[in-house]
Amino acid sequence: MSEILNCLIIGSGPAGYTAAIYASRANLNPVVYTGPEPGGQLMITTDVENYPGYPEGVMGPQMMEDFKKQAERFGTKVIMEKIVKVDFSGPVHKAWSEAGTEIQAHTIIISTGASAKWLGLPSEKTFMNRGVSACAVCDGFFFRGKDAVIVGAGDTACEEASYLAKLCKNVHMLIRRDEMRASKIMQDRVKKTENITIHWNTNTDEILGNDEDGVTAVRVVNNKTNEKKTIPSSAFFVAIGHKPNTDMFKDFLDMDDQGYLIAKPGRSLTKIEGVFVSGDAQDKIYRQAVTAAGSGCMAALDAERYLTEKEII
Numbered sequence: 001m002s003e004i005l006n007c008l009i010i011g012s013g014p015a016g017y018t019a020a021i022y023a024s025r026a027n028l029n030p031v032v033y034t035g036p037e038p039g040g041q042l043m044i045t046t047d048v049e050n051y052p053g054y055p056e057g058v059m060g061p062q063m064m065e066d067f068k069k070q071a072e073r074f075g076t077k078v079i080m081e082k083i084v085k086v087d088f089s090g091p092v093h094k095a096w097s098e099a100g101t102e103i104q105a106h107t108i109i110i111s112t113g114a115s116a117k118w119l120g121l122p123s124e125k126t127f128m129n130r131g132v133s134a135c136a137v138c139d140g141f142f143f144r145g146k147d148a149v150i151v152g153a154g155d156t157a158c159e160e161a162s163y164l165a166k167l168c169k170n171v172h173m174l175i176r177r178d179e180m181r182a183s184k185i186m187q188d189r190v191k192k193t194e195n196i197t198i199h200w201n202t203n204t205d206e207i208l209g210n211d212e213d214g215v216t217a218v219r220v221v222n223n224k225t226n227e228k229k230t231i232p233s234s235a236f237f238v239a240i241g242h243k244p245n246t247d248m249f250k251d252f253l254d255m256d257d258q259g260y261l262i263a264k265p266g267r268s269l270t271k272i273e274g275v276f277v278s279g280d281a282q283d284k285i286y287r288q289a290v291t292a293a294g295s296g297c298m299a300a301l302d303a304e305r306y307l308t309e310k311e312i313i
């Protein structure tokens with residue numbers, strides 16, 4: 001691409017698309033590279049009930065389709081590709097897509113979000129997509145009427161356990177401590193659900209299975225007594241948090257020890273002029289669709305201001 005874009009947006013969750021809506025309405029002709037999971041984490045959510053403006057709630061994928069349409073309505077170009085490399089060393093910023101396209105842009109808005117974490121067991125890889133999944137909402141359907149195990153004790157794990165309980169015969173939650181991190185309302189919900197069994201102080205020892213059936217059971221160990229037991233299960237869901245998708249920026253931008261990008265307090269500005277951050281890639285505290293959208297708006301306004309100050313537009 002020889003043309004220098006006014007605004008390249010990397011990522012297509014609520015932050016990226018909101019940035020695109022604002023940037024396109026400001027005539028910046030933004031281009032969004034969606035990344036490997038177009039729509040971001042909301043694509044793997046069912047009902048969103050806390051986004052203002054939807055009194056009856058909305059399905060996550062529907063909401064992201066609406067965001068995309070709204071951005072495109074004002075001229076945003078959406079490219080279903082992943083950015084794999086950036087270079088912020090020159091006055092014009094550069095990025096490369098997975099297909100090898102070089103993109104030049106005066107401003108870049110980073111909204112690459114965060115991805116699911118894994119336990120790191122070899123058996124997780126062996127049975128990936130054959131019973132092992134990090135998304136109950138995407139894959140729970142395949143285990144209707146069967147037994148499932150889910151690891152994690154945060155709001156995500158509770159939400160996904162509740163979701164699975166509606167589809168599966170029995171759901172086993174593996175909690176590594178004697179308490180949950182999740183909000184009380186979510187904890188109460190799983191505790192009251194008859195077909196959810198909570199296993200406290202319990203770690204995953206091994207996911208068991210075979211070539212033909214995929215996952216067949218999960219061997220767990222009580223970390224207080226060292227007692228092991230095997231739970232028959234067709235599925236193993238991991239819901240232990242997320243990692244920001246920021247590796248490709250590490251040579252250019254400041255980040256904390258977990259990889260969350262650091263912006264100027266209260267702003268979307270980074271230490272590189274013309275590079276702005278938004279969404280979960282820079283937010284480990286709130287991580288909500290509405291806060292991501294708000295920060296996408298901030299990044300687009302900051303990008304527009306920068307382009308005006310530099311007399312590029």
Ligand code: NDP
Nearest residue numbers: 119152153154155156157159176177181239240241242287
């Ligand atoms: P969290 O970081 O909140 O929780 C991760 C959980 O996984 C913790 O309970 C942690 O255990 C456990 N865990 C981490 N590593 C391991 C491991 N190796 N083995 C076993 N367990 C492990 O992540 P979530 O994704 O649940 O939530 C992220 C944020 O999103 C939170 O702020 C949450 O409130 C929010 N959220 C809100 C929702 C809602 O309001 N509807 C829905 C979903 C998420 P430990 O507690 O022992 O550290």
